[in-house]
Amino acid sequence: MDFQLSDDQRALRSGMRDLLGAVFDRDRLRAAVERDGALDRSLWRELGAAGFFALRLPEEAGGVGLGLPEAVLLFEEAGRALLPGPLVATHLAAGLVKGAAEGEAVVTAVAGELPVAHLAEADAVLVVGAEPPAGEATGAESLTGEALRAFVVAARPVRSMDPLTPLHCAPAASVRTRAVAERAPAATERTPAHAGRFRFEAALLTAAEQLGSAARTTEAAVQHAGSREQFGSPVGAFQAVKHLCADMLARTEPARAAVYAAAVTGDPVEIAAAKLLADEAAVRNARDCLQIHGGMGFTWEADVHLHLKRAWLRAASWLTGAGAEELLAADLGAPGRLPRSSAPPGRPVPEAGGGG
Numbered sequence: 001m002d003f004q005l006s007d008d009q010r011a012l013r014s015g016m017r018d019l020l021g022a023v024f025d026r027d028r029l030r031a032a033v034e035r036d037g038a039l040d041r042s043l044w045r046e047l048g049a050a051g052f053f054a055l056r057l058p059e060e061a062g063g064v065g066l067g068l069p070e071a072v073l074l075f076e077e078a079g080r081a082l083l084p085g086p087l088v089a090t091h092l093a094a095g096l097v098k099g100a101a102e103g104e105a106v107v108t109a110v111a112g113e114l115p116v117a118h119l120a121e122a123d124a125v126l127v128v129g130a131e132p133p134a135g136e137a138t139g140a141e142s143l144t145g146e147a148l149r150a151f152v153v154a155a156r157p158v159r160s161m162d163p164l165t166p167l168h169c170a171p172a173a174s175v176r177t178r179a180v181a182e183r184a185p186a187a188t189e190r191t192p193a194h195a196g197r198f199r200f201e202a203a204l205l206t207a208a209e210q211l212g213s214a215a216r217t218t219e220a221a222v223q224h225a226g227s228r229e230q231f232g233s234p235v236g237a238f239q240a241v242k243h244l245c246a247d248m249l250a251r252t253e254p255a256r257a258a259v260y261a262a263a264v265t266g267d268p269v270e271i272a273a274a275k276l277l278a279d280e281a282a283v284r285n286a287r288d289c290l291q292i293h294g295g296m297g298f299t300w301e302a303d304v305h306l307h308l309k310r311a312w313l314r315a316a317s318w319l320t321g322a323g324a325e326e327l328l329a330a331d332l333g334a335p336g337r338l339p340r341s342s343a344p345p346g347r348p349v350p351e352a353g354g355g356g
Helices: 007-023 026-034 041-049 068-081 087-093 145-154 173-181 198-227 239-265 268-298 304-315 321-332
Strands: 107-111 124-128 140-143 156-158 167-169 188-190
Touching (some): 007 041, 007 068, 068 198, 068 239, 087 107, 087 124, 140 145, 198 268, 198 304, 268 321
Antiparallel strands (some): 124 140, 156 167
């Protein structure tokens, strides 16, 4: 069986990289940082026009008609570029929330007690149930109109480690439940089509972003190691730096294989393994990249810290390290089940994985 990317998939990935290079270059990245992460609506609409959010909608519904593997390729490129905004939630809301597919609506999501990203700018909020036990599905409802305004009023801003991702502390579960119960009939939509897949697809797309960030920091580290000189030689000539660069690649490629495989199968256990590997690769690669850059890597002007902070934030999103490990452990211990090759036993919890 051939698991290599097809020519169409390579062209899709290349096209998205070219698009992001044109509409979200480093100048626009830094401009977004100066705006404290405020979303650029024109950029959001450009992504919608390019089919980023409608990628998996059927063609008869106005979408592109592609699948989860192709979505993973696009989100990998978004992670490379540090593209800000609730990309995962808006992508999953396409066809469920009016305007999401076209990039006219910004949709964020709240899952459990985790902070909500870009709440102040959202046109809708997907309310997802608390993290389910292993193998259980979870659904979502979208809050708009009066229900959304009540939700925003009950939330409170919290300081975010990522300057590109403003956060709000979600209202207490009782407040969220009341907002759903008291909504106008047209203000909230059930999402039955995503009831069994929503959380795991969100975790996989987040893992794809982590993969893109891990690959980008690896490239940045290798480039710097080859151009920066110390004692008359490139710093990449020193064995310790070589080992750091090799370790970064050795983390990125297994994560890539796991993310791509999970995109093909859609299996929750394989998605959990992919999220663990991608989280570890993104966080540890950003740290190693920062170390290879030396003193300049710690400065605000360098982009390395932006990758590290975003990687920490993503690691605590959707499927946390602890939650993923519990799912893997439950699957490995299930009666009559053989261990899965994509579920590495005994992996430590990534340092930035957060709680369950």
